[in-house]
Amino acid sequence: MKRPVRIGGFSLVQGSPLFLIAGPCVIESESHALMMARRLSASARRLGIPYIFKASFDKANRTSATSYRGPGLERGLQVLARIRKEVGVPVLTDVHDAGQVAAAAEVCDVLQVPAFLCRQTDLLEAAGRSRAAVNIKKGQFMSPWDMRNAVEKIEKAGNRRILITERGTTFGYNNLVVDMRGLAVMRAWGYPVVLDCTHALQLPGGEGGRSGGQPQFIETLARAGVAAGADGVFMEVHDHPEKALSDGASSLGLRSFAPLAGRLRDLGNFVRKMR
Numbered sequence: 001m002k003r004p005v006r007i008g009g010f011s012l013v014q015g016s017p018l019f020l021i022a023g024p025c026v027i028e029s030e031s032h033a034l035m036m037a038r039r040l041s042a043s044a045r046r047l048g049i050p051y052i053f054k055a056s057f058d059k060a061n062r063t064s065a066t067s068y069r070g071p072g073l074e075r076g077l078q079v080l081a082r083i084r085k086e087v088g089v090p091v092l093t094d095v096h097d098a099g100q101v102a103a104a105a106e107v108c109d110v111l112q113v114p115a116f117l118c119r120q121t122d123l124l125e126a127a128g129r130s131r132a133a134v135n136i137k138k139g140q141f142m143s144p145w146d147m148r149n150a151v152e153k154i155e156k157a158g159n160r161r162i163l164i165t166e167r168g169t170t171f172g173y174n175n176l177v178v179d180m181r182g183l184a185v186m187r188a189w190g191y192p193v194v195l196d197c198t199h200a201l202q203l204p205g206g207e208g209g210r211s212g213g214q215p216q217f218i219e220t221l222a223r224a225g226v227a228a229g230a231d232g233v234f235m236e237v238h239d240h241p242e243k244a245l246s247d248g249a250s251s252l253g254l255r256s257f258a259p260l261a262g263r264l265r266d267l268g269n270f271v272r273k274m275r
Contacts, residue, residue: 002190005192010050013231021052023055026245033055039239054112054236058073058096077103092109098125110133118136126157137199138166140204166195178200178224195221201217218260226271237257238251
């Protein structure tokens with residue numbers, strides 16, 4: 001049974017046109033986040049693609065203790081609220097513990113449970129009780145079928161506005177791999193399934209004090225995921241990835257966003273006609 005997820009002005013459901021979740025890894029400044037939201041949403045509107053802006057107010061799992069984490073909950077939510085109001089797009093952000101959920105849900109359309117926290121019952125249940133939709137990222141250490149338990153925790157809290165995101169599986173040291181079979185496994189539960197084509201190309205801790213990445217394969221992975229049946233694509237995008245304060249090594253350059261989004265939209269339409 002297909003389970004539609006209403007977010008903003010559109011309904012995300014298996015078989016509908018491809019949707020995108022995109023934005024910088026972390027809120028670097030109010031002006032930068034607003035600029036990115038305006039540029040990305042304008043491109044998505046021109047292409048007719050349902051779009052959700054994403055950015056984190058805190059990156060709690062940085063490799064190094066000295067890495068930039070973000071502006072924090074209060075200031076970060078102020079920025080996201082302004083984007084939601086002025087740019088007119090749904091917004092998504094990470095929550096890391098149950099105490100952050102209520103405040104984040106007052107502002108954000110989607111609460112994201114980070115991959116490393118996808119087994120944390122208190123966090124999942126709190127997110128499930130909120131007014132927001134919930135995007136659960138599959139842990140790098142999890143099989144796709146084990147994610148059913150995380151989904152059930154949110155369902156039992158009374159929430160069926162759920163997205164499930166594949167972001168790669170640990171494959172030896174400092175590397176990840178995406179098994180496309182997982183998309184089909186997780187789609188069987190009826191909820192929209194998303195491929196994170198940038199985090200899946202991280203090389204965790206691969207540069208010593210920070211993670212590396214392989215951004216040259218972003219389009220390859222995104223196209224493979226759409227062809228394999230992903231309902232949405234998640235990507236981190238930055239105007240200057242080499243200067244990004246978090247995950248720049250695996251981010252897509254802003255100039256590449258619209259051309260890639262257009263190709264993914266067309267591929268998604270073709271795949272859906274073939275079903």
